[in-house]
Amino acid sequence: MAHTTTSRRPRGHLLRAQAILAAAAAAALLSACGGVEVRDGDDGATKQASGPLKLAVVPKAVGADYWNTVKAGAECAAQRAGDVTVQWDGVTTETDVEGQVNLIQNFVTKKVDGIVYAATDSRALAPATDQALGANIPVAMIDSGTSPQPSGVPLFATDNKASAVEAAKLLATELGPGNHDVALVEFQPGSQTNTERVDGFKAGLAQFPNLKLVGQQPSRSDVNEARRVTENILTANPNLAGIFAANEPSVLGAAQAIQAAGKSGKVVIIGWDAAPDEIAGLRNGQISALVVQNPFKMGYFGVDKMVKHLRDKAPLASADTGVTFVTKKNIDSPEIKAVLEPSCANPPVQ
């Protein structure tokens, strides 16, 4: 290994060697390239019809409750299919777009049999998907797709816009007749999911002239920030009657702000997602309703359909994984329970 000896030369302290060394260090890894030139190899072109499969499943970020449910769904599908290994890995924040590109590339070079992932940025990740497809690794998207979404790459996700329209209707129903001031706590302006929910909510709101949107602020997916912006909205609009908060941290922060202002139950909160604290808020009346996605089904479908594609050559087709509206009334029904506390024994994948 020629690069090994080059990198060791710092021992001899030749002044002039320093500059060369810097280049050597940067090029050290590359010098090995020459020795093992296998680029454009045709390996991996054909997949085993049966036998063990190794799939990479990549969330937008690791750590959130939501993504852990995706993981549970993915592992459930892998377990049911048999002889399928799921490698779960992700970046630590959803804003680390470049980190996710790197991660997908690393899985491509690892030559996993299939990649199931949720794009942190729809357009920035499109080349990474192409790279995987170019290496004959099929890709399935969950939760968030890419733009463009190549043909043959399915998306298993919530129809955010349609669901947000429903959320607006639900808010109108909860508030009843009369004029009401409402506010919107969004999370990451510019992100596709956020845009879809905001657009959907506003489209839904447009059907109710008695509801007036008086505030719209982003939480940047941070509970503290959500609380802060909600407090400010409340200060500016003391008659605020309803809030739509578009994701978990936004809901929790909004609920805390409403509670701190002593207006729990007086201000209607329609939230999104179903973290334990949100469920608790629903039960004690701080939150009126939650739009609950089915992340378990996303993970399950991603892996299940991918395995069927690899083993039975089944075509990969997109599917809406649906939402459930959870209220204090229906929270204990069996169907809602299956979505809220998904388990592989009774997976909510119908």
Place this chain on the structure above:
Amino acid sequence: MSAVEATDQSQGGALNDWLRERISHALSEFTAATALIVLFIALSFASPYFLTADNLFNIGAQTAVIAIIAAAQTMVIITRGIDLSVGSVAALAGVAGAMVVRDLGFPLLAATAVAIGVGALAGLLNGLLVTVARIPPFIATLGTMSVGRGLVFIITGAVGVYGLPKSFQLLGNGEIIGIPFAVVITAVVAVGVAFLLSQTRFGQYTYAMGSNLEAARRSGVAVGRHLTYVYVLAGVLVGLGGMIAASRVNSGQPNYGISLELDVIAAAVIGGASLFGGQGRIVGTIIGAFLIALVRNGAVLLDISIHYQQVIVGLIIWAAVYFDQYRRRRLESRG
């Protein structure tokens, strides 16, 4: 530090100190380089996918931005400063470069110049805040970090800059005879900065200021002006890095580079730079950057979760600095 502070000793003593300094540098880089080589060999055995051209290509391309910005950080650290604004400035530069391509139809080279210009301006601002306004570097660049991120969101409306031509990807995803273009740029930057620091008066002044600012001032170094140059040059590199990062994802990302400053400080420290100033070399920093990148790459190949990756990087930082201190102490006690 010791070598420069001890220059009032006899000729022989100074020579000794100079030698000791050299050996100490070589050893600390040797530690990091050894770790890099050991990890490289271990990964070659541990994963059949590691030592493939595709994977090495990826590692190179993935490390380039961190390495370039870490080189910038190293220069600042040598002066006993710190630049917390690198992530924000890189995002600002990348977004600016992407916007002039999309909205004004700039060719890639001109857009890169714009990005570098944005970086240089931010560097100039940092430099003036430190030297003229006399705000400590930590605070000055903390302010720039916040202002920079805010500006990114203002000019983009918090929406990514998309719709760029495929050619925009050249810097980040292009290749020359199988070598990532970004790595070639990194090598050129590394050689250039290493040369500046080790072979020129600029370099001597930089180390001298970091070792003892007052001594440097009294020996006639125009400290204020010179320190500003260092921040400007660092800004130039950060701008370039931001442009490459934007190119890698074929878009200007307003959220790019959050906590990037910590990654690049880690690379510099692993490579032997001291936050007390006066020490640090580019070759060490580049090694540090690749060491972190290898850990991340290896973790994916070996199915080690991201949580452990972070723990491992932390352990490497501790170990690198500990061994570095240990060697220095031994060298000093021997004299």
